[in-house]
Amino acid sequence: MKKVRVAIIGIGAIAESTHLRYLLENESTEVVGLVDMDVIRAEAVAKKNGISHWFRTIEALLENVEVDAVFICTPNSTHIPIAKKAAEKGVHVFIEKPIGIQIEEVEEYIELARAKKVKTMVGMTHRFRREASILKSYIEQGAFGELYYVKAKLFRGRGTPKGWFTNKELSGGGALMDIGVHVLDLSWWLMGCPKVYAISGKTIGALGNYQTKYTNSWASKNSKLNVNHVFDVDDFSAGWIRFRNGAVLNVDVAWAINGEQDEAISIELFGDQGGAKLNPLTIYREENGIVTKTEPHFAKNDVFQDEINHFIDCLLENKEPLIDAEQGLDVLKMLLALYKSSDEEREIVF
Numbered sequence: 329m330k331k332v333r334v335a336i337i338g339i340g341a342i343a344e345s346t347h348l349r350y351l352l353e354n355e356s357t358e359v360v361g362l363v364d365m366d367v368i369r370a371e372a373v374a375k376k377n378g379i380s381h382w383f384r385t386i387e388a389l390l391e392n393v394e395v396d397a398v399f400i401c402t403p404n405s406t407h408i409p410i411a412k413k414a415a416e417k418g419v420h421v422f423i424e425k426p427i428g429i430q431i432e433e434v435e436e437y438i439e440l441a442r443a444k445k446v447k448t449m450v451g452m453t454h455r456f457r458r459e460a461s462i463l464k465s466y467i468e469q470g471a472f473g474e475l476y477y478v479k480a481k482l483f484r485g486r487g488t489p490k491g492w493f494t495n496k497e498l499s500g501g502g503a504l505m506d507i508g509v510h511v512l513d514l515s516w517w518l519m520g521c522p523k524v525y526a527i528s529g530k531t532i533g534a535l536g537n538y539q540t541k542y543t544n545s546w547a548s549k550n551s552k553l554n555v556n557h558v559f560d561v562d563d564f565s566a567g568w569i570r571f572r573n574g575a576v577l578n579v580d581v582a583w584a585i586n587g588e589q590d591e592a593i594s595i596e597l598f599g600d601q602g603g604a605k606l607n608p609l610t611i612y613r614e615e616n617g618i619v620t621k622t623e624p625h626f627a628k629n630d631v632f633q634d635e636i637n638h639f640i641d642c643l644l645e646n647k648e649p650l651i652d653a654e655q656g657l658d659v660l661k662m663l664l665a666l667y668k669s670s671d672e673e674r675e676i677v678f
């Protein structure tokens with residue numbers, strides 16, 4: 329079988345710990361190059377892993393190495409500019425979440441990718457959680473009837489990431505862009521990707537650059553990207569999305585809050601025939617006229633490994649990825665409408 333020649337653009341915190349690891353483990357791929365604006369880091373990671381090419385820019389990679397696909401793991405604002413360069417050369421694209429930070433840039437990319445017959449997948453990792461796919465199969469079998477209300481939440485106690493994440497120019501937004509994208513995408517996908525009717529949101533930068541002692545949080549591997557510690561984004565966001573089918577989604581996220589920390593995304597779904605929640609996966613049904621509560625048993629999976637292998641399979645078997653660029657754009661439109669609703673203090677009708 330022909331191997332897929334891949335390169336990683338942005339060999340930072342997430343790429344080194346997951347993308348690189350699983351691409352090296354996948355027998356159908358060959359990692360042919362690493363790119364990072366911090367080329368010293370790219371070189372060090374490449375040498376450590378026996379990869380023979382490293383570059384400072386994607387242009388240098390595309391000029392010097394034959395590559396079938398790139399994994400873009402750079403700060404959010406750079407995703408689409410880099411994806412366009414790959415697509416122009418007919419190279420398939422995996423983009424970390426969120427797909428981009430502006431609607432127009434993503435629309436232009438989608439047109440280009442279509443013209444160049446390039447496949448795109450967005451890294452919506454949580455769709456690959458075993459419990460999420462089990463829950464999705466219950467929903468698709470109609471186990472809960474019509475879903476009319478979904479409540480989703482992810483609060484971190486003191487988990488604001490360090491680095492470019494808090495600088496809007498680089499990230500496009502705060503907690504909502506960074507973790508809200510997962511909460512929103514997972515809920516929306518479970519609901520069957522309904523069309524949006526209207527969106528209302530409130531985004532707040534409440535705790536900002538706190539100085540709390542003895543806390544740990546995610547940190548960018550490139551500390552030069554936000555040297556002045558700019559914090560001009562939300563660390564708490566709440567949203568209310570009404571869909572055309574009549575269903576409603578409530579999303580609450582926080583990077584930092586004076587309250588309980590969630591260990592994972594919690595979602596409650598309510599339908600007219602049953603309901604469910606994630607974490608732990610619990611199913612509520614009426615059987616023989618009696619309300620029942622069951623907790624399915626299953627072995628957990630490695631979501632990043634399954635996500636990355638899925639994209640490689642899509643390339644090898646010419647299949648469409650589970651989360652394509654169009655869905656990435658739909659999710660981005662919802663996120664940006666939540667920000668707009670908050671800024672303009674009104675509901676945004678789609």
Ligand SMILES: NC(=O)c1ccc[n+]([C@@H]2O[C@H](COP(=O)([O-])OP(=O)(O)OC[C@H]3O[C@@H](n4cnc5c(N)ncnc54)[C@H](O)[C@@H]3O)[C@@H](O)[C@H]2O)c1
Nearest residue numbers: 338339340341342364365401402404424425453548549550
């Ligand atoms: N799917 C998930 O659950 C998940 C988890 C963490 C991060 N992410 C996403 O992954 C991306 C990277 O996050 P991270 O935490 O690894 O950040 P990071 O800052 O640690 O890594 C980004 C790397 O990109 C490099 N870089 C920046 N601009 C570049 C450019 N123009 N060209 C080449 N290299 C460039 C930086 O030097 C850095 O090494 C973000 O979009 C983030 O949202 C996704």
